[in-house]
Amino acid sequence: MTEGTEPNSALAQQSTTASKPLHRKGLFDDARLEAVFRRRVDRLVQRPPSRLSRQLQALNYTLMFGVGSYMVLYQDYGDRPHCFTGLRKWYFGKVDSIWTLSSEEEQELRERGRLR
Numbered sequence: 001m002t003e004g005t006e007p008n009s010a011l012a013q014q015s016t017t018a019s020k021p022l023h024r025k026g027l028f029d030d031a032r033l034e035a036v037f038r039r040r041v042d043r044l045v046q047r048p049p050s051r052l053s054r055q056l057q058a059l060n061y062t063l064m065f066g067v068g069s070y071m072v073l074y075q076d077y078g079d080r081p082h083c084f085t086g087l088r089k090w091y092f093g094k095v096d097s098i099w100t101l102s103s104e105e106e107q108e109l110r111e112r113g114r115l116r
Contacts, residue, residue, distance in 0.1 A: 072084050073091055101109070109115035
């Protein structure tokens with residue numbers, strides 16, 4: 001072959017390694033260990049969660065909801081308006097409407113003598 005048509009050995013070596021995906025040595029070099037790992041993972045996926053796991057999950061969601069609700073509705077963010085101001089006004093308006101009497105209810109209770 002002529003000098004211009006002869007492939008460069010470094011270039012040829014680069015092209016063969018560039019087409020291969022990166023591979024790290026480790027656990028999956030041994031096919032037997034990979035089979036053991038995959039079998040264990042498959043077994044864990046197929047098994048339903050234990051009763052304790054379900055109870056802890058329910059407790060976790062309950063606590064997350066409670067802490068989130070407290071932070072949005074009751075935590076003191078100061079006097080300046082913030083992103084929860086509208087929600088807090090709506091919420092406390094509903095709470096006040098539940099725990100206070102309307103003028104009709106108040107008048108009816110006064111007529112009955114149950115309210116002074």
